[in-house]
Each structure stands twice: as structure tokens, then as C-alpha cells.
Amino acid sequence: MNTFEIKYCPCTLAEGFDTYSPAGLRLLFDRKRISHLLDFDAPGKDKEIAERLRQNSKTISISGAQFKQSLVIEKGKLRLTEPGESGKYILKPIPLRPPFDNENELPANEHLTMQIARQVYGIQTAECALVFFTNGEPAYITRRFDYAPNGSKIAQEDFASLTGRTKVNDGENYRHSGSYEDVAKCMKMYVPAYAVEIEKLFERIIFNYLFCNGDAHLKNFSLRQTPSGDYILSPAYDLLNTLLHIPGDSFFALTDGLFANDYYTESFQVLGFYAYDDFYEFGVKTGMLEKRIKLILNKYRTKNEFTLKLITTSFLSPEAKEFYIHHYLDRLSMLNNSFMKRI
DSSP: OOGGGOOBOTTTOOBSOSSOOHHHHHHHHTTOOOOSBOSSOOTTTSHHHHHHHHHHHTTOOOOOSSOOEEEEEETTEEEEOOTTOOOSEEEEEOOSSOSSSOGGGHHHHHHHHHHIIIIITOOOBOOEEEEEOTTSOEEEEEEOSSBOTTSOBOOEEEHHHHTTOOHHHHOTTGGGOSOHHHHHHHHHHHOTTHHHHHHHHHHHHHHHHHTTOTTOOGGGOEEEEOTTSOEEEOOBOSOOOGGGTSTTOOSOSSTTTTOSTTOOOHHHHHHSSOOHHHHHHHHHHTTOOHHHHHHHHHHHSSOOHHHHHHHHHSSSOHHHHHHHHHHHHHHHHHHTOOTTOOO
16 A cells, blocks of 8 residues: 555544544544654565564463564654563554455454444544554554553453353363353453443444454453452454455354353344344343343444445455445344344
């Protein structure tokens, strides 16, 4: 990609910017004037840089199969951390040897999906943007939310750990085991403000379904400690449309789907896909108020023009934009089915 042709903020996707907008700089860099251009090349283009990136990625404690590097800000630029140095930003380049399709679209896909979650639906997310290597290749950058403003580490635990699932006990696929109902039950044990936080989880599950994220596994949900010592849901992270990279990907990342104990609604058994009744029943099973369930579902089952605008202004290729819109509208149609005539 030619970075000189940028017409939208690589952070907020606001029109009329050839670099980060003031709003983007505020959100991601505390108003520091940071360039959207990196001083080094993409991995694989330079052997020395590629080796530094590989070594750098070993210092990150965040789980996930995608190749990641740690960054710090120095003199208005983003650079790779040195050994023993702690970075507050994570860089995800285009994977070198990915086991999936359309790898060049991955940074723009994740960035767009995160922006839709935050800007359209008000979901609290990790701040993120796109940056560009010297050859113009894009990468995804996100700011770590597990550090307090004073630099101290914030206690955080993902739901694989919270539910006691490990590779030893549950096999290689442990992070995909269980159901979202299991996640909700676990939250009830650890979260004092459960009535508030379950609604946030509910929204994220609907969002992931609507935007075809089949990788929202147990390690992509976590709790973090507040200054008062309570636990709440961490900001959303690792949101993307996985169908763009894995054709025929499953509806949900967890093997049991929405419900525990091999339960399926009558609607799912008839229709063969998750629809309004499934999410409604999930809300009831997890203790949500009926009026809140309906209010949240109505928010997501309405076609959103701002969503379409963000897709159009994103850094996806024209073909990927068309794909993204098509599958968003397809899932929207699924969500608007109600076998029990609730809508």
C-alpha cells in the first residue's frame, strides 16, 4: 500500500487526514505527535530486522498464536523494545507463513472490527490503529490496557485460567472448550457487579456473531482488577471477521456454543443457525432482566449506516469490503429471525 495515498485517519477512520487525527493521537498516544510510519521494514523483508522481531516477540506474555512484537515511544517514533525493556504497545504485522487466507487483509480487518465495536456500539475496546512499515506494508498496533497510568501492572486473568482449563487437562484445544454460558457462570463467581458486567458480555457475544468473529475463545475474554480491588470485564480485544481468513468458520469459537450441557433452543434445531430466540434465551439463563435483553438485542438487529460507512472508509481492499458488508448483512438477517415470534 502507498502510504502517501492515505485519506482517512489510520486510527479513527475519520475522513480528511493523511496521518493520525488529533482524536487518534489523544486516544492512542496521549496527544503525543507520533508518526504513522515506522523506521524499520516488515518482517521477512530484512533478515536482521526479522530476527530482531522474532526475539522481541518472545518477551510478550500475552497469549495468542499471531506473531506479535512489543513497542515503545521514543522521540516521536515507535520502536521495538530492547531486551529487558517493557513496551506499552503491541504490533501485529501481516503473518509470514499464515495457516489461513487473505493474510494481507488481517491488520485492516482487526482495526476495522475494533473501530465498529467502539464507535458504533459503544463497546469498551483496547485502543488501536494501523501503522506502516518503510515499504508501505500495514500492521495493527494496540495499546496495552494492563498497565496503570503510573506504570504499575494491573491484575488480569483470562477465562481459560478462571475456568481451570489448561492444555494438560483439556488438550490442545482447551481455549475453545466449553460454552459462553460457562463464561457467564464463572463471572458470577468473581464479579460483584455481575448485573452490569453480564450485559457487557452479552453485547460482545452478539457483536462477535454479527461480525463473524469465530475466534472469540476463552483467552479472548478476561477480567481485570479495579483500583478498589473488584473485578470487571477487561476491554474487548482481538476482534475480527474470521470468515475473511477461514472460509466456513464456525458461528462461535467455543465448541459448545452459547449453552452448556448440550442444550439447543427449538429455534436453533429448526433453523440451523443462531437467531433472536437463542440470544434472548441466553440472556434469561444468565439472569438478565427481560427488558434489558430486548433493548440490547434491538440495538444490534437494526441495520446501521455508520457501520457501512466505517467499512467503506477502512483500509480493506475493495473486494474485502464487499465481503465484509455481505456477511454483516447476512448475519443481521439471521439475527432477525424469531421462531418463537418474539419480534
